[in-house]
Amino acid sequence: MLKIYAISKTFFPNTVNEVRALQKVSLTIEEGSFTAIIGTNGSGKSTLLNAIAGTFFPDEGKITLDGTEIINWPEYKRASLVGRVFQNPFAGSAAEMTIAENIVMAMRRGQSRPLRQAVTLSVKEVIAERVRLLKMGLEDRLDNPIGTLSGGQRQALTLLMATWLKPKLLLLDEHTAALDPKSAAKVSELTKNIIQQEKLTALMVTHSMQQAVDLSDRIVMMHRGQIVEDYRDEMKKRVRVIDLMETFDRVQKRELFDESVAALLEKQYV
Amino acid sequence: MNLIIGAFTIGLILSLLSLGMLISFRMIKFTDITVDGSITLGASLSAVLIMAGWSPWLATLLAFLAGSLAGMITGILHTRFKIQEILAGILMMTALYSINLRIMGRSNIPLLDTATVSSGFEKLLIELTGGEAKLLVFGWPVSLADLAVFGSSLILCTLIGILLTRFLRTHFGTVLRATGNNPQMVRAQGVNNNTMVIFSLALSNGLVALSGALLAQYQGFADVQMGIGMMVWGLASIIIGEALIGKTGLGVTITGAILGTILFRLLIAIALRWGLNPNDLKLVTALFVFLALVTPGMFKSMSNKFFGGSRHA
Amino acid sequence: MLLTQEQRGKYLVIAANGRLDATWADYFADTCLDHIRNGHHNLILDAQELSFLSSAGIRSLLRINKEILSVKGSFLIVNSAPFVAKTIEMTGFKQWLSEQLPEEISTQKTNQLHSEVEKTETYVLNPSAMLTLSVVANWQPWQSLTPDKTYKLSFPNSVFALGIGSASDNFDEAKLSFGEFIAVGSHVIFQPPEVKSRPDYLIAEMDYIPEMIVIQALCCQGEMSHLFRFSPEERILSFTISEIIDLVFSTTKSNSVAFVILAEVDGLVGATLIQSPGQKSEKDIMPFPEIREWLSFCGDRLFAGHQALVFGIATRKESDVKHSLLRPLPANPEISGHIHAAVFPFQPLQNGKIDLIKNVQKFLNGPPPEALLHLIDDDRPIVGLGQSSFIRGACWCAPLQNKEGLV
Structure with a gap:
């Protein structure tokens, strides 16, 4: 479904602030799989997601989605294939517009925008029906500005919007990280249900290893712009949070092992 | 009464300016200074064309298109060439000053005894009243010409208001409104937000130029200086409109902008009548906008008093 | 409450x-x-x-x-x-x-737990006991490994040892699994050299005596002569490994010693093999960064609050026990040593004079060990992690004498 070939991205090249955010990352995501990407801050996990979404263009490499080379597609064009939920619960919807207006925009994601009235009564009925499934009582508030809702409610709606038209790929960028624990659990649950019901192909960046273990069927660990671990199939079923922690620990220990440690061990390790 | 009709007429004409600015300033959140230039563009182009014997309707339509072109260029400067929005507007406005002088060939064109968009309506009125030059309105004599301009402005303005409302409620218009709210979200829905900005600025400045064209025909002249401060007037009108009836919905916002402009013109007419020096007018307007910007709660509470405070509940 | x-x-x-x-x-x-x-x-x-x-x-x-x-x-x-x-x-x-308080309870409040005894209580177990050291050092890092460089070592009750070895019984398998081990009285804890694996252990049972194929070992036979207990007091909150070694020297009055520590950890600093040396074939010197594929360094002071089982050997300059496996300790270059530590989840230790083997048994019967480290004194300026240190525990020790050649 999604194939990433050796993409690299360096921010602020040739300056003191140079960040090699992605270093020849390759990744293939099969259709219908739910992959979680975990990693420390600055590991490049969000950068990888943004590279797929088209927020920036990588320095090198190729990305094909559903057999189409999309590396030169601008962000808005990729939206026809990709649904997205952001970390910031306010980033996925237009605050001053009503719930119905926001959803009606998502109902034509990546399609033409005709000069016909967008929010008609019949459309509203369709919207209310789907919104009712969120069990948040929002179906009665379709004409309220979406900005009046809580972060959790907005994120749930954003998720609904991103999947209203079945995307070839759903990108979730730490979409529960900014929510309170209760809302986060609710949105997590919702994510799982929607992905299962619609049989979506999804890629989720998360800070929470528990969430990665609970929701996904494959876990990719990144560090310093590279993929350092890839738990899939049977391995993923076996993996627990503590295993992920240990892997993190190991990767970090390796990071701390520098020349001075090598000199120290040469002196003392026999 | 003449004064009131006049203020209403100018208010209706300038409400097109306010509607245009409502799109740029409020919907796509673009501080567009092109307005000062494009209103003059509309006025000068229509004046020159009418003087050259063109149909006033066609001249007005071309003014609209010219304004759109100006707005489009500002949008391209900002989105394509990454120039800050204010600077992009200033560049276009400055360029338009010369362009307007070129169009007119001099700094002022009088439009005396020429046909205007209200001429047809005036003829109709004259036929209806059987040749009377004046008509009694609430007991006051008003010239048919003034009534015609007022009536045609009212019809035009209402028509445009309705069209705009309906347009903004379409799929396309919905995305346009979202662009200013959350461009990131608009991109994620597969829409090029830059294209939306360019289109919105074109529509906005088209309406502004249209307003300029009608204003020139009503005043009977086009002046290269007439655009100065128009942006601030438009902003003041929008603010008054929002204070008056709020911005709880699209129709409300648009009606508010129109009514706000009319009220603003009435206030100005009254102030001038009471002896305000016309030279101080722009200073007073600027002060008013300043106050409105720094004391956001002021107008809200004012409107609450007017309407019993139930609207925002 | x-x-x-x-x-x-x-x-x-x-x-x-x-x-x-x-x-x-x-x-x-x-x-x-x-x-x-x-x-x-x-x-x-x-x-x-x-x-x-x-x-x-x-x-x-x-x-x-x-x-x-x-x-x-x-x-x-x-x-x-x-x-x-x-x-x-x-x-x-x-x-x-x-019904009432025990009769022997003091009527007044006392300030400390052991006010009447010394801070470090010392018990003489067997004043004449000694350990005999034999060394297996056929392999030096990072030589390539051949079957003739290995040695089969068994661990009866009287043996204390540390080194690098494998629990496999033939060379072909063993060469893939050489890692650090520690052996205290027929209880062997070893670390399979894989990044993900936990330490494993062998315990003598019935007729079974643990055996290992080793490529490096410091092996001591005999019994311990002294036991001392240490615990923090007002000013001393923890004991570094070199402070404990000093106590061992003064307790045994010997220039070369072996010791076993069971103690609550304040922080451990060390390194562990993560790839068996048997898998290597070419060069003798391991440059950076390749070394990172072979050794893992702790990178931080680890395992605070855990309990560690430590076995080590230390010699003073004057001692006639010398070997390349004993390296000078940065904290006191007069002293050379080699120390391994196995880490267990915390279990309390009984106070007073306690038995070494019984307590080691108790640990191995409890939750499994979490790590095995070759302790390092990280004396790098500024970034150095320092030495391993302990809070409270017991240390068994004995003088050490040389036995020439191999076991």
């Missing part, structure tokens, strides 16, 4: 004021377990102000009692109100209840 405690001789009297119910049971148990951890093994619960005891409270008392039994301490409840006493009696724990 308000808990106040008072040290009276060897007893710690804890006065509980309030209700010991589900809300407070965990807090109460954790507080008491903390006291046990800090060496207070004789607890008296003064229940005069205890107004209520639920089953959750009983459960917490059971947890405390279990921990106290494991260190052979004592647990009594005094002054209990009739309701509380009845609850305890009816649930079958009458043995906890006492």
